[in-house]
Amino acid sequence: MEKSRPLWDNPLQFVFACISYAVGLGNVWRFPYLCQMYGGGGFLIPYFVMLIVEGMPLLYLELAVGQRMRRGSIGAWRTISPYLCGVGVASVVVSFFLSMYYNVINAWAFWYLFHSFQDPLPWASCPLNSNRTGYEAECERTSPTQYFWYRRTLNIAPSLEASGGLQWEQALCLTLAWLVVYLCILRGTESTGKVVYVTASLPYCVLIIYLIRGLTLHGAVNGLIYMFTPKLEQLANPKAWISAATQIFFSLGLGFGSLIAFASYNEPSNNCERHAIVVSLINSATSIFASIVTFSIYGFKATFNYESCINKVILLLTNAFDLEEGSLTADNLSAVQAHLAAAHPHAYAELLPQLKNCSLEAELDTAVQGTGLAFIVYSEAIKNMEVSQLYSVLYFSMLLMLGIGSMLGNTAAILTPLTDSKFIATHLPKEVISGLVCLINCVIGLTFTMEAGNYWFDIFNDYAATLSLLLIVLVETIAVCYAYGIRRFEKDLHTMIGHKPSWYWKIMWAFASPLLIISLFIFYITDYILTGTLSYVPCDDKVSFYPKFLRK
Amino acid sequence: ILFLLIMLLSPCVLLHAIMCRVSCSYGYAWDANEEYLFKAMVAFAMRRYSSKSTTQISNVLLCNVTDRVSFWFVVTDSTKNVTTVPGSEVEEAVRMNRNRINSAFLLNDKTLQFLKISSTLSPPVEPSTPVWLIVFGVVLCLTVAGIVFLIVSGIQRKNKESSETENLEEKCEVTVTIENGIPCETLDLKAGHINGVYAADDERFTSL
Numbered sequence: 001m002e003k004s005r006p007l008w009d010n011p012l013q014f015v016f017a018c019i020s021y022a023v024g025l026g027n028v029w030r031f032p033y034l035c036q037m038y039g040g041g042g043f044l045i046p047y048f049v050m051l052i053v054e055g056m057p058l059l060y061l062e063l064a065v066g067q068r069m070r071r072g073s074i075g076a077w078r079t080i081s082p083y084l085c086g087v088g089v090a091s092v093v094v095s096f097f098l099s100m101y102y103n104v105i106n107a108w109a110f111w112y113l114f115h116s117f118q119d120p121l122p123w124a125s126c127p128l129n130s131n132r133t134g135y136e137a138e139c140e141r142t143s144p145t146q147y148f149w150y151r152r153t154l155n156i157a158p159s160l161e162a163s164g165g166l167q168w169e170q171a172l173c174l175t176l177a178w179l180v181v182y183l184c185i186l187r188g189t190e191s192t193g194k195v196v197y198v199t200a201s202l203p204y205c206v207l208i209i210y211l212i213r214g215l216t217l218h219g220a221v222n223g224l225i226y227m228f229t230p231k232l233e234q235l236a237n238p239k240a241w242i243s244a245a246t247q248i249f250f251s252l253g254l255g256f257g258s259l260i261a262f263a264s265y266n267e268p269s270n271n272c273e274r275h276a277i278v279v280s281l282i283n284s285a286t287s288i289f290a291s292i293v294t295f296s297i298y299g300f301k302a303t304f305n306y307e308s309c310i311n312k313v314i315l316l317l318t319n320a321f322d323l324e325e326g327s328l329t330a331d332n333l334s335a336v337q338a339h340l341a342a343a344h345p346h347a348y349a350e351l352l353p354q355l356k357n358c359s360l361e362a363e364l365d366t367a368v369q370g371t372g373l374a375f376i377v378y379s380e381a382i383k384n385m386e387v388s389q390l391y392s393v394l395y396f397s398m399l400l401m402l403g404i405g406s407m408l409g410n411t412a413a414i415l416t417p418l419t420d421s422k423f424i425a426t427h428l429p430k431e432v433i434s435g436l437v438c439l440i441n442c443v444i445g446l447t448f449t450m451e452a453g454n455y456w457f458d459i460f461n462d463y464a465a466t467l468s469l470l471l472i473v474l475v476e477t478i479a480v481c482y483a484y485g486i487r488r489f490e491k492d493l494h495t496m497i498g499h500k501p502s503w504y505w506k507i508m509w510a511f512a513s514p515l516l517i518i519s520l521f522i523f524y525i526t527d528y529i530l531t532g533t534l535s536y537v538p539c540d541d542k543v544s545f546y547p548k549f550l551r552k
Numbered sequence: 553i554l555f556l557l558i559m560l561l562s563p564c565v566l567l568h569a570i571m572c573r574v575s576c577s578y579g580y581a582w583d584a585n586e587e588y589l590f591k592a593m594v595a596f597a598m599r600r601y602s603s604k605s606t607t608q609i610s611n612v613l614l615c616n617v618t619d620r621v622s623f624w625f626v627v628t629d630s631t632k633n634v635t636t637v638p639g640s641e642v643e644e645a646v647r648m649n650r651n652r653i654n655s656a657f658l659l660n661d662k663t664l665q666f667l668k669i670s671s672t673l674s675p676p677v678e679p680s681t682p683v684w685l686i687v688f689g690v691v692l693c694l695t696v697a698g699i700v701f702l703i704v705s706g707i708q709r710k711n712k713e714s715s716e717t718e719n720l721e722e723k724c725e726v727t728v729t730i731e732n733g734i735p736c737e738t739l740d741l742k743a744g745h746i747n748g749v750y751a752a753d754d755e756r757f758t759s760l
Contacts, residue, residue, distance in 0.1 A: 110688075183699050
């Protein structure tokens, strides 16, 4: 008797699994950056256009393929055409690359989470130097949060070649991260189905708490105004449209095979059209929601730094000229400065190099993305809030949930084809296969915990998946529309959900999306060729102490 | 004598004077009483440091008091012909008793500043086991317990299933032999037979 395929307990689990997979760290740390770079509120226009042209159709396509073929990526594409088996294998390989380096982020989130149970937070102030007369030199030059990230967490080496040793603390956190992932995927859909209830909903609870907290912070409004003021001239910049298309594409996680894997555990009569629309809309809404939170935090941090800068200038002037305490405030600062410059030109000129020009715009202008945003900027904002331990715990738990949700999808993409293959499934039980995959990934992932590990991480993050995914999805779309035949696909969908797809879907699948992907592909290839040698940003002692995580 | 007069009039010109400053955000009310307290504290510090009980409040001289609340002060030694105590000694005395002096004014190292006297920063209290290891240990144990539980229950379930199917097969064999009085081996269960009684009735059913 053949074992029936495991199924989701109810369609809600499937939707939650897709949301948990699609809503990941990119929604929190990449979208706000893009919004800031490409015209604030105006960026939403290319974003929604791309959502309609490529996001929803491609998502629906993958879910339908998975649900119809009821197999993981390799099996599904083999069913469509025996020559397309390679597409499935490519998906599995890319998922494997991703899972290798992605779980390191969860390890970092665990590290910060565990350190949030201290009072004061370890990144709140610089540590003392060896003879206790002042603060550690490295820390003084930058800031406590940067120091904690680059020195205490990563212990970063000056360059890729100087590998350095394994950081045992990070290695432990990575092992824990893989054990947690193993716990969630151990029983297949049975265990994953329960876990996604938590990983999908907890981030929203935390985001709502942060939204309320963020909006009530002093100076949050500055950030929001700065973000939402649309700079519509950016719409003429082709990079804005390309970034929107790329963001939609990677945010939904197309091409990895995870969506096919999840959909293959569906009842054949599941309405995947409705689910595709729901998932893509929720994903985009979450991006916007997260960027509101991020910008209120930015505004708070920028205002805080601006006011500290002003206070330092006031203190310096008050001490130097022995003015009465309280006579110099932020309002009369420029007037008094002018008066002092005129009255005591000599002394004022001596003091001038130390007086920094404080500007709120300059503070807001620092556009940050990636791990720099998540671990440096946010922790800097958190340490200045009251009850910072609570907010810190909430925030890093949210990062952890987002990361684990995406990992569940990635591992499903690898494991589903493996467990579908009769050869492997007869020899090894599901638990052993999952265990082996987790173990291999963990061992390879230890590379990222070395001192030069962050450089490897950057290289993987920037170059491992981009072109491959574009190619995979392009072949997928062309295969379904032209090799399998759009009429046949229509009939399959009619059998599954009860009605044929409308002309919107068919036009997008057959013409719009492939054209868009081809143009993205050409753009990226020309970009790589024009850039010349691909590079990473090292942390050079002589040039700039820490790698510039600010990318304009 | 003129020299002594000049020295008495402007002691702050001397090298041994130390500058002190109150830098308070809410504006510290500095008056003659506070000055008196300050002189008393400095005298107290000198007494503790040098174990001489000869330093009096009158030995501490303040000058150049500004509205900012900053001033210079010197400590004179009445036993040695009105000479001033070397600055280094005063510095050491103040550094040793910094905490007491701060507490008298309810200020701290940042708000009551003695220039030239750098404060030794106190390191934060570090517990013997880092806190993060404890939390890590807890989460690790929970995760491993969960994994072991799931694996063990999975194995148990598989054993129960296989033993159940074995029992079912056994029961089948027992009952089959006496089912309807006809031994089951004669009824070819796998092949299936068309029951002739029902085949004829097909025509009576209305076609869809």
